Amino acid sequence: MLKKFAIASALIAVVASTSMAQSVCLPAPRLLTTMPMGGQVGSEFDVAITGQTIENTEQLLFSSPKITATPKLDASGKPLANQFVVSIAADCPPGIHTARVMSRLGISSARVFTVSDLPEVTQTKPSASVETAMPIEINSICNATLPVRAANHYSFSAKKGQRLVVDCAAPGIDSKMNPVLILADAQGRDMLVERRGGALDYTVPADGDYTVKVHDLTFKGGAECFYRLAVQEVPADAPLARLPSTRAVGSFSWPPTGLAAEASASETEPNNDRETVQAITLPCDIAGSFFPAADVDAFEFTAKKGEVWWVEVASERLGRPTDASIIVQQVIGEGADEKLVDLVELSDIASPIKRSSNAYAYDGPPYNAGSTDILGKMEIREDGKYRLQITDLFGGTRIDPNNVYRLIIRQAEPDFAVVAWPLHMVLRNGDRNALSKPLALRGGSTVALEVVAVRRDGFNGEIELTLENLPDGVTTTGLKIPAGKARGLMLVTAHQDAPRGLTMAKFTATATIGDKPVTHPCHVASVAWPVTNAWSEIPAPRLLADIPVSVGGSEFAAITIAPTEEKVWEAKAGETLKIPLQHVRRGEFSGTLLGLRTMGAGFEGVPKFDLKLNEDASEAILDLAKLKTPPGDYTIAFYGSAVAKHRDNPDRLVAAEAAHAQAQQTVTDLTAEVTRLANETATASPDQKADSQKLADAVAAEKKAADAALAVAAAELAKAKKSTQPKDIADIVISQPISIRVSQGESK
Template identity: 30%
Template structure:
C-alpha cells in the first residue's frame, strides 16, 4: 500500500530572520469514495426514476445527496431470497424522486458510504419528457424510436467505438435545436452529434467547442424520418460516458456582448444565439447559420467583487473571475447559461478598422475594451500615451471567458525619426503563464496574457492583440476583454482536495490536506492569512500564512482520535492587508473530475486532470477507520532565522501496531527560490534541514512536508469481510437445514415407496382373493339353482308316482343336495363379502 503522510507548519521570514511555526498534518491515498458518473444524469420534475452510479471505493454506499431538497433517493431493493433477512439493496442502484416544485436547472449529486462522500456530478432537472436509450441501437436499423418532440434523450457510450442511433419524424420547415449535454454534466464524453436524412445524407454535425456543448441548429428540408447519431470524438466509451440530448425549440445562447460589466450596473447587452424569443436576424453567421440577436439589460450586483455566482461548470483557470450568469427564458424552456464577468474599469467597445498600427484605437486608462477576434485572421491594435515610469497592467480575458482562444499581447514603443517617420520597437511579447500552482489536480493556467507595463520614457505606445484560433476560423463568439488599468492589488483564492476527487475524508486521529492557490492581481505580493470554518466536531485546523512570492500552500485539517462520525462543509477565508486596508476573500472550491493517480506531489511531468469549480467541499469523519501513521514536528514549532540561514525541524513518526512502510518527504509552501529536493525520513525520529537563500523575500511563511509511505499494511473494509462471513455462516446453516430436510424427505420418500409397494401387493392379493370369492359365489349360485331345479323335478315325478320308492329316494337326495347348495351359497357370499372388505382396506 502506498500512502501520503504530511507534516505542515507556518513559517515567518523577516528581513533579518525566518520564523517557522510547525503544525501537524497527514494524509493518505487510502480508499475514498469516488463518483465517476450517474445514469440517467437527470429527469423531469415530478418523475421517479431508477439511477445507477459508477465510480470507485463505493463500499456500503447507501445514500445520494442532492443540492436541492426536493430531489431525494433511496436504495433500490431486490426481491428477498431465502438467504437474506428481507429485501436487500442492489449495489450502486437507487430510486430517485424529483418533486413537482423543483425548478428546472443544474444541480449536484454526491454519494456517501464507508469511505466518505464523493465529489459531485451534475444532475439536470428539466420540464420536457425524458427518454432512455434502448440497446442495441448501434445502427440505423436498430435506432431507438423517439416519439413526440420536444424530448430529452439519456444515453451511454458504454464501450469503445459505441455509436448510438435515434430516429424521429420531422416535418418540412420545422426548426429544431439539438443540444448535446456532456461537458455540462461532468461527463468525459466529447460528444459529436450528426443529423442524417432518410437518404443517408448528413445534414448537420456539431461537437463541443471550448466550454460549450455540441449544438445543431437545423430547419428540416422535408417531411419524413430523420436519424440522429451520437458518439465520442475519439470513439472512447465506458459506463460513465453518459450524455443528454435535448431536441426541441428551446433557445440557445452563443455569446453575449460585451462580455463584462461594472459592479452595480444594469446596462444593455446584445445577446446572440438561436431561437431567441423576439430575436431578430443579425449580420453574424456561425456554423453556416445567421445568428439572432436581442437586447437585454443585465444587472450585476454591487457586491459582486470577490464573488462567483454561477451554476454551470467553470474550469480551474476561471477560478480568479468574479462573474454572474445570464439565461434566456421562453415558453419552450430556458437557454444555456452565458457567463457575464465583472469589469475592472469602464467598458469601451472595440472600434472597427483597428487592424493596423496606423489605425490603432486610442485608449485612455483605466478602461476595458470589449472586442472580438473576428473575422478570420483579425488582429486588433491599440495605442496610449504614457509618462516615464507610469505603470499600467495590461490583461487579456478571453480563454477565461470559456472561449477556445490562445491569445498573445505584443507591446511596442513608437519611435519617430528625424524625418518624422514612425517605427515600432518591440518591448514585450506576452503569452500565457507557465506556472502550474494548483498541481495536476487543479491546473489553473489559462491562455490569457497579462503584462506589467512601465513606460521607459514619455511617449506613445501601441500594443497588438491577436489569437491563434481566429487565424483558422471565422467565429464571432471569440470575444475578449482587454483591461488597461493602474495597479489595483488584490487576490482570489481557490482550494482543492489533495490526492482525492471526493470530499475530504478524515480518519480518526488522522490529518488531511487541501491545496490552496492564491491568484495574485496587479503585483500584490503580501502575506495571506488563511483560516477555516465549518468543520465537523472533532476536526480542527490551525491558521496558516501564505508568504510573499508564494502562490500556493497546503492547508491541513486534523481529526481527534475520538472524533465522532460527522460531516461539515469547510470554508477557507484568506485575509491580507492591501494599501492599509484588510481585505478578506473566501476561497472558491475546485474538484478533480478524473481518477487521481498516486504521484509525487511536486512532479511537473504528471499530466493535468480534468477538474471544475464546485459549490462546497464536505469534510467527513469516518465512523470506524483510524489513521495508522502520523508525522508530527517536535517542539519548538516556531523558528526564526536570517536570510541565508539554516533551520532544522525535528520530527516524530507515530505508527499503529503493524503499520510499517518506508517514508519519503517533499516540501510545500515555500517560494520558488527555494529548491528543497525529495528526502528520506528514516526511523521514527529525525530532523529535516531547510536552507533559506539570501534572495528570499522577508515575511511569514507556512511550509509543510508531505510524505509518501510505501509498504504500509492496510486491511480494506474488515466490516464487510465480517458481514460476508456472517452471511456465509447463515447461508451454511440454511444449507445444512435444507440438506437435513432433504435427507428426511428422501427417507420418507423411500419409506413411502416401500409402503406403496407393500400396499400394491396387498391390493393385488386382495383383488385376487375377491375375484376367487366372486367366482365361488357365482358357482354356488349356479349350483343352488341347479339343486332347486332337481328338487322341483323330483317332486313332480313323485307326484305322478307316489308309491315309487325310487322317486321318493330321488326327492330326498335332491332336497339334501339343495340344502347343501344353500349352505355353500351362504359360505360363498360371506367369503366374497370378506374379500371385498379386505380389498377396500388394502386400497386405503
C-alpha cells in the same frame, strides 16, 4: 476503540519497492457515473449509479439543496443497491450541479449533474441505425451512453424555416467522449457535420423528418462515454447558447473583484488596421469577439510618460477555446510617415507553480492554475499615441462569433485569487497518478490541500488560509502563502476518535491590501476521473461547486505522527530546536524506516530524516542557524511517501465469517432434524406416518434451502477472504501540524 484499531485497514509502510504491481493511494470512494446525468426542474425520476469503493452507500447528495434523493425500494420495501429516486424542485436553478455519495469510507468524489428547463428522456437501448433511430421531440434533452464502435441515431420532424440547434454536452459534464454530431435526412444521408465539439446550427429548408447521428471522434464507447443531446428551436436572430459546462481550473482567477457584469463598451467593427482603428480612452472595459477567422482588433489611445496600466483579458476563462495575444506599440508620425515602436507584448497567464510536464516521473500536479488569457503590465515610456492589437493566436481557422473576449485596461487594483487541490507527490519511481482525492478522512489521518494564488496588479503580500464548518473531531491548519510566493498548504486532521460525519466546509483566503483586510473564497479543483497513469490517459481537472469534508468512521490511519505535546515549540534565532515526536501505530509495516521532509515556509531546507517505524518515538532536529530563520511564528509539518499493506474493508470478512458460521450451524441443526424425523417416520404407526412424513418433507425442504444459503455464504466468504488480502499501496503520510515560535537571539 481497540477493536476498531485491530481491524484498521489503512496500513502504511515505508516505500521499499518500486514494483509496478504496487498500487497508488489508499482506497477512496469515487462516484463514476449516474444515469441519467441530470433532469428537468420540477421532475422526479430514477437514477442508477456506479463507482469505486462505494459499498454501503447511504445517501446520494447534491451541491444544491433543491435536489434530493431517496433510495429506490424493491417490491418488499428493501433498498435496491445503487439506485435512487431523485427529485428536483421547481425553483432549482438550471445549470451545473454536482452529485456525490456518502459511503462506508465517507464522501465520494463528484460527478456533474445538470438541471435544465426542458423535458428530458433517458435512452435505454442503443439505436445503431437509421431504422432503429430513437424518436425525440424538438425542445427536449436525451441522456444516453454510446455503444462501443458505433453511433446512436435519433429522428425528429421539423418544419420549413425552423432554426434548430443540436448540441451535445460531453466533456463539459465529465464524459470521456469527444462528440461528433451529424445532421442527416430521413434516409441517413449526411447534411451537416461537427467534429470539433461545437453545436449544429441549421435552418430547416423543408418540412420533413430528419436524423441526428452521435458518435465519438475515435468511436470509443461504454459507460464512461455518456452525453446529453439537446435539440432546440431558437429564434432566427438569437445568439447561439450552448449547454452548460464545468469550469476549467484556470478560470478561478476571473472575474476581478467588483467587476461589472457587463462591459461598459464594445468593439466596433471594422477595427482591424490603422485606417479603421477604434479610438478608446483609458481606463476602459471593452467586450469583443475573435470573429471572423483571423480577426485582429485594433484600439488606439493616448497616454503620458510614467503611467502604469494593467491589462487583463478574459476569453478562455469564459469557457472559450481561445488563446489571446496582445501587442502594444507607440504610434509615431502619421499616414505614410507612421512608424510603430513596440512597447510590450502580452500573452498567457503562467501557472503560478510548475505543473506536470507528463515526463517519466512526477514533476508537478496535474492542475494548471494559469490560462491562455492575459494579465500583464504596460509602462508608458513617452507621452503620445499608442495602438493595442488583440487577436486569437489560433483563430485563423476558427469562425465562431461566440469566441468572445473581455478587455480591461485599468490602473493598479492589487488583489488575488486562490485555488486548491489535494496534494500529489512522488509515491514510487516514475509514478504520475492523477487521482481524485475526496476529503474522506480516516481517523488519525492528516491530509493536505495544495493552495495556489494568482496575484493581480502587483499585490505581493502574504495570504492566510482558513477552512471552517468541519465535522466533529476534524481540525485544520493553514500553512499560509508567504509574501511574494504562490504556494501554501491547508492541512486537515481527523482525530482518531472523530465520529462519522459530513459537513460542507467554507474555504477562504485573507490578506491585507493597503490597510484593509480582504477575504476571498478559495475554489477547490479535482480531476474528473481517477487516472492511474498519465501516459495512458490525459487527466481532466475542473473546478468543484462545493467542499464537502467527511469522516468515514470505519477505518483508521495506520500511523499518526505528532509532537509529544500540543504546544507552541519555542527557540531563539540561531539555536537548534529539537521536537520529540510520538508514533501511534495501528498496523504492520514491511520496512523499518520512513523518510520525512518538512513542509512550511522557510523550513523546506530541513534535511530529510528517518523515522523508525518499529519504535514509538523519534526526534526532529531543526537547525535554525543553517535555515537562517528570522524571529516569528511558524507552522510546519513533516511528510513522506509510504506503502500500505492494505486490507480492503476487513469488516466484510468479519461479517462473512459470521454469516457463514450461522448458515453452517443452520445446516447442521436441520441435518440433525431431518435424520430425527426420518427415524421417527420409519417407526411411526400407520395413523401417524402420513403426518410424520409431511413434517419430514417440510424440514427436508428447509434443509435444501439452507444448503443453498450455505453455498452462497461460502462463496461470499471466499470473496471476502480474497478481497481482504493485504495489498501494497503507496500513499502520502503527513504529520499533524506543529507550531513554532522563534524569538530574537542574543546579539553578538
